[in-house]
Amino acid sequence: MPQSLRANILSQRDINKETFVEPWPEAGLMVTDSPNDPQPTLAFDAHGRVISLDGRPRADFDVIDTFIADHALDLEAAPEAMAMPSLSIARMLVDINVPAAVVRRLANGCTPAKLCDIVRHMNVIEMMMGLAKMRVRRQPANQAHVTNRRENPALLAADSAEATLRGFAEVETTVGIARMAPLNALAILVGTQTGAPGVLTQCAIEESMGLRLAMKGLVSYAETLSVYGTERSFIDGDDTPWSKGFLASAYASRGVKIRFTSGTGSEALMGSSEGRSMLYLEARCLCVTRGAGSQGVQNGSISCIALPESLPGGVRAVLAENLLASMLGLEVASGNDALASHSQIRKSAKLMLQFIPGTDFIFSGYSAVPRRDNMFGGGNFDAEDFDDYNVLQRDMQVDGGLRPVQPEAILKRRREAALAMQAIYAHLNFPPITDIEVEAATYAHASEDMPERDIVADLAAADRFLYSDMTVQTVVEALHAAGFDDTARNIEQMLYQRTLGDYLQPAAIFVPNSAVNQSPIRAASAITDPNDYCGPGTGYRVTGARWDEIQRIPQAQSPRDFIADRIGTPMKNLHDLADAKIGSYNEVILAVGPAFGRHLTKTINGLDHERVLEAIFTGVAKEGMTARLVRVYHTSDCAAIGYVGAELSGSGIAIGLQSRGTTVIHKKGFPRLHNLELFSFSPSLTLEIYENIGRNAAKYAQGKTVTPIKPSIDNWARLRLIVKTALLHRRETEAIENKNPKEVYFDWEPDI
Amino acid sequence: MSNFSISPETLRAQAQAAQDAGFIQLGENMRRAAELTRVPNERLLRMYELLRPGRSTQAELESVAQELSEKYDAPLTSAYVREAIQVYAERKLFR
Numbered sequence: 001m002p003q004s005l006r007a008n009i010l011s012q013r014d015i016n017k018e019t020f021v022e023p024w025p026e027a028g029l030m031v032t033d034s035p036n037d038p039q040p041t042l043a044f045d046a047h048g049r050v051i052s053l054d055g056r057p058r059a060d061f062d063v064i065d066t067f068i069a070d071h072a073l074d075l076e077a078a079p080e081a082m083a084m085p086s087l088s089i090a091r092m093l094v095d096i097n098v099p100a101a102v103v104r105r106l107a108n109g110c111t112p113a114k115l116c117d118i119v120r121h122m123n124v125i126e127m128m129m130g131l132a133k134m135r136v137r138r139q140p141a142n143q144a145h146v147t148n149r150r151e152n153p154a155l156l157a158a159d160s161a162e163a164t165l166r167g168f169a170e171v172e173t174t175v176g177i178a179r180m181a182p183l184n185a186l187a188i189l190v191g192t193q194t195g196a197p198g199v200l201t202q203c204a205i206e207e208s209m210g211l212r213l214a215m216k217g218l219v220s221y222a223e224t225l226s227v228y229g230t231e232r233s234f235i236d237g238d239d240t241p242w243s244k245g246f247l248a249s250a251y252a253s254r255g256v257k258i259r260f261t262s263g264t265g266s267e268a269l270m271g272s273s274e275g276r277s278m279l280y281l282e283a284r285c286l287c288v289t290r291g292a293g294s295q296g297v298q299n300g301s302i303s304c305i306a307l308p309e310s311l312p313g314g315v316r317a318v319l320a321e322n323l324l325a326s327m328l329g330l331e332v333a334s335g336n337d338a339l340a341s342h343s344q345i346r347k348s349a350k351l352m353l354q355f356i357p358g359t360d361f362i363f364s365g366y367s368a369v370p371r372r373d374n375m376f377g378g379g380n381f382d383a384e385d386f387d388d389y390n391v392l393q394r395d396m397q398v399d400g401g402l403r404p405v406q407p408e409a410i411l412k413r414r415r416e417a418a419l420a421m422q423a424i425y426a427h428l429n430f431p432p433i434t435d436i437e438v439e440a441a442t443y444a445h446a447s448e449d450m451p452e453r454d455i456v457a458d459l460a461a462a463d464r465f466l467y468s469d470m471t472v473q474t475v476v477e478a479l480h481a482a483g484f485d486d487t488a489r490n491i492e493q494m495l496y497q498r499t500l501g502d503y504l505q506p507a508a509i510f511v512p513n514s515a516v517n518q519s520p521i522r523a524a525s526a527i528t529d530p531n532d533y534c535g536p537g538t539g540y541r542v543t544g545a546r547w548d549e550i551q552r553i554p555q556a557q558s559p560r561d562f563i564a565d566r567i568g569t570p571m572k573n574l575h576d577l578a579d580a581k582i583g584s585y586n587e588v589i590l591a592v593g594p595a596f597g598r599h600l601t602k603t604i605n606g607l608d609h610e611r612v613l614e615a616i617f618t619g620v621a622k623e624g625m626t627a628r629l630v631r632v633y634h635t636s637d638c639a640a641i642g643y644v645g646a647e648l649s650g651s652g653i654a655i656g657l658q659s660r661g662t663t664v665i666h667k668k669g670f671p672r673l674h675n676l677e678l679f680s681f682s683p684s685l686t687l688e689i690y691e692n693i694g695r696n697a698a699k700y701a702q703g704k705t706v707t708p709i710k711p712s713i714d715n716w717a718r719l720r721l722i723v724k725t726a727l728l729h730r731r732e733t734e735a736i737e738n739k740n741p742k743e744v745y746f747d748w749e750p751d752i
Numbered sequence: 753m754s755n756f757s758i759s760p761e762t763l764r765a766q767a768q769a770a771q772d773a774g775f776i777q778l779g780e781n782m783r784r785a786a787e788l789t790r791v792p793n794e795r796l797l798r799m800y801e802l803l804r805p806g807r808s809t810q811a812e813l814e815s816v817a818q819e820l821s822e823k824y825d826a827p828l829t830s831a832y833v834r835e836a837i838q839v840y841a842e843r844k845l846f847r
Contacts, residue, residue: 063843070835071777104774208797215793217756231843235805240845242836243803245781249829250796252785255758293781329775472756495756501766504782506775527769 014342019310028273028281031264031308031317033120036275040114042082048075054113062231064284067241068112071291077109086114090121093130093327096535100133107327108290112283115327119279119320124353127316127323132357134326136296137507138529138540140358142401143333143365144168146188147375151180151458152450153187153425154418154433154441160191161417162410163368164199166386167403169509170333172223172365174204174375181205182465183430183458185218186475187421190487194417197490198510198521200257200503204376207239207247214256216465217472220494220503221257223298223333223364227288228262229281232272245292255498257508259296259331260289264314264321265304278308282321290328295506297325298364300335300354303377309340309350319353326359329526331507333364339371339378347380355392355400358540360507362401370446383445393550397542404553415442416487423482424475430461493519502528563727566660568601571610573747580630580741583650588620588697591630591645592744593638595659595735603661604682604724607690613746615687616655619694621750625701627655627694629746633739636732639673642666644741651701655693660728661685665697676700677708682725683717760786780828787826803836805845813837813846 003011010016023030038055045051050069051058061069081089089106092098107115119127144163148155160171173188175181185203192199203213204224213219225244228234234241244260251258262285264278273281282299289297301308301318308314322334334354341347354362366389367379374382381389390404418441422433431454440450464470472491479488496519497503503510508525515522522528533539542550574597583589590613597609613629620627630648632641642656642664652668653676661682664675677696679685692709699706718725763786771779788796799816802808808816814837821830840846 063839063845066839074776101774208800211797211800212793235845238804240803240805240836240840242832242839243800243805245832246784246803246829247800249781249784249788250800252763252782253758253788253791253796255756290777293777293779293784295775295778498756499758499762501758501762501782504763504766504778505770506773506778526775527773530773 017342021310026275028268030277031311031313032277032279034277037277037280038113040111040117042111054111063240067291068287072287074108077105081106081109086117087121089118094126104329112287115283115324116280124316127319128357131323133533135531136331136526137360138531140399141169141361141509142363143170143361144368145365145376146171146173146368148373148447150447151176154421154437155450156187157191157417157421158414158441159369160188161194161413164192165405165413170200172202179459180462183462185213190420191417193490194487195413197493214254223259224261226261227285229284230267230272230274233267233270241288248292248294257503260294261298263299263302265301265307269304279317286325286328296331298333299325302335303338305338305340315350331360333361334359336363336380340380373447390553399542403549420484420487424478427478431457566600566602571597575745577743577745580648580743582648585650587650588627588701589630589645589649589654590627591632591641591654591656593636593641593658593732594633595732599735600659600731612690615690616694618750619691620698621752623695623698625698629744630741631744632741633737638662638664643672653697653701655697659732681713683721684711684714760789784829787829790824806847810846
């Protein structure tokens with residue numbers, strides 16, 4: 001079929017590399033409101049025992065129904081919540097006069113179908129309002145992914161040290177080869193605790209291995225405790241709600257934070273959606289999560305994100321699942337992790353739904369390494385997007401959990417972390433980390449910048465660590481022995497925090513402790529720092545030191561000396577004479593602005609004013625005419641300068657020239673804002689063009705036919721130079737004096 | 753290793769704090785955790801393994817429940833496992 005040229009261009013756009021499909025409820029390919037979703041119902045017997053849930057009698061309950069009925073529902077609030085119209089609860093979510101606790105109490109009495117019925121009434125802006133209110137922790141935070149293809153320990157440590165400096169509150173790693181888990185966990189632990197204590201770390205790995213790493217003290221939290229919304233997918237995930245609940249308690253018994261993981265699309269991807277919508281199944285997951293006593297959840301489709309995004313309303317549904325989790329009082333680490341779109345526009349637009357309201361962890365996580373080194377499935381935002389992300393925070397005065405950092409500070413921190421790893425490996429007799437590796441890790445961007453390591457020897461060391469009685473304490477001893485006392489003490493601080501258990505509370509992260517004679521860090525959680533947002537002027541605000549920090553991106557410069565190189569020494573061959581008179585012979589007036597050649601001596605394009613005058617005079621002379629130079633004092637406006645010139649010109653033709661280089665050819669009798677030719681793109685104007693402007697003006701004066709000049713137009717120039725333009729114009733305006741236009745003598749003769 | 757262990761008393765205090773703030777199930781989880789502080793690492797890993805689907809017979813899980821209540825004085829966790837036994841029997845999740 002023949003296509004227009006535009007359709008050709010569109011077909012090659014990144015957005016058209018994505019897959020889009022129509023909904024198919026039976027296959028679970030429907031994000032919300034499947035015709036197979038049940039209506040919300042809940043019934044109890046005389047003993048307060050649930051006898052039916054979302055249209056299903058107890059006799060037909062699967063493991064998930066039973067678990068929700070017996071563990072998840074707040075039966076005291078349930079009758080009221082289930083009887084209340086869903087629309088009323090939806091409105092309470094966006095009503096600033098209804099506190100979060102009131103909504104949360106009702107939500108905890110809702111069945112999964114009822115939860116879906118509430119958010120069904122909400123559009124994305126209302127969901128974002130709801131999320132801002134229901135978020136568990138007062139201040140949003142962010143999580144990083146740190147991995148690399150070569151599983152290089154020095155690079156893992158350096159990258160996690162950088163991630164810490166950049167502000168991430170949690171760092172997650174994983175493995176290419178499962179046996180590497182202990183050493184990867186060790187590397188990010190050492191990296192994150194270089195400089196200051198407090199960043200939580202985890203290694204995504206098989207469930208029992210994860211618990212083993214926690215017991216060894218190598219990780220301080222675990223997140224990949226996955227749950228699913230249908231019985232078959234739950235069992236395929238190799239757990240039951242009870243085994244997951246037991247696992248949650250097992251972690252807590254060792255003082256280790258956990259959060260569950262779920263997300264829309266996983267059941268459809270595993271082929272057992274039972275024809276339900278993705279959001280309904282996710283609501284079941286969230287009830288299981290709360291019922292099992294997990295303090296929080298990683299949700300927002302996570303690694304399945306491309307599946308809901310292939311369907312209509314997919315991105316809205318993903319926001320809805322974040323909202324549902326927060327309604328239930330769960331800490332939300334809200335996805336934005338796996339590669340979700342080829343399109344930079346689409347991926348950024350999707351991010352805004354979590355970035356603007358703020359979630360407990362906006363990403364779960366942000367790839368703090370280049371995408372190709374991300375072992376979690378790509379990283380929707382990666383290390384190459386750091387500057388963009390910092391600018392987004394600065395643009396919107398939004399706390400996205402990161403901070404801009406000076407490049408020198410990053411190098412220092414990276415080197416220190418790599419050196420600490422080198423010392424630990426030497427002390428434990430692991431395959432050495434060479435000086436060359438330390439140096440490479442300090443400056444590396446990606447794993448290809450690192451020398452190869454002997455993977456077989458590293459794996460043997462990993463096994464040795466796991467199956468011996470070595471623990472994190474062995475590592476602490478090694479650090480002390482090698483003189484890395486600060487890092488050792490920071491790791492000991494993290495172990496001490498385990499004994500306190502404060503960070504087992506909902507949405508806990510560690511923040512600096514301002515109290516004197518206390519630990520340097522404290523847990524900020526739903527208990528200590530609950531979200532108290534209830535409308536404008538309340539809740540967490542980006543102000544004070546945090547706002548200062550967000551503003552100070554290293555690229556920002558002082559505008560005060562922005563135009564210093566356009567000022568220069570005033571022209572010596574330019575002399576004011578008497579008041580300018582109206583000319584009586586055929587001439588071209590060149591009228592310049594008040595600062596021209598005096599307060600300013602160069603155009604925005606960097607051309608000396610003297611050379612510009614020479615070019616225009618030469619152009620006029622080449623057409624056999626002379627130019628008379630006049631300075632306009634009372635205005636800095638280009639059109640006005642040209643207009644005044646034309647009024648004075650014997651031929652009625654004048655060139656108006658601002659100091660920044662903007663030029664107009666004006667004609668007597670024209671309205672001020674009309675003209676013969678206007679050259680508003682001053683950054684594109686060259687001496688050759690100025691000469692041609694002189695020639696054209698002379699031709700107009702002689703009544704000749706003139707071909708207007710077409711300078712090349714660079715639409716990006718305005719974007720790049722707008723601050724400079726504003727400041728140059730400000731300087732010209734400052735030079736305004738209440739004086740008549742003056743005749744100016746330019747001590748120069750054209751070489752014609 | 754013991755010097756970075758959380759104590760059962762601390763866990764129970766945290767459980768109370770959670771429940772006072774409305775996080776009921778998190779508090780219950782912490783109370784089970786307080787009981788599990790007494791279970792050695794390897795045994796804890798093994799118990800978790802036995803609770804996973806298709807890993808154990810009913811008798812094996814019943815002995816875990818009994819071990820929890822008798823050997824480790826963990827009545828809450830024991831009851832939790834007994835609840836699982838009933839559901840696993842109904843949904844055929846034993847080995």
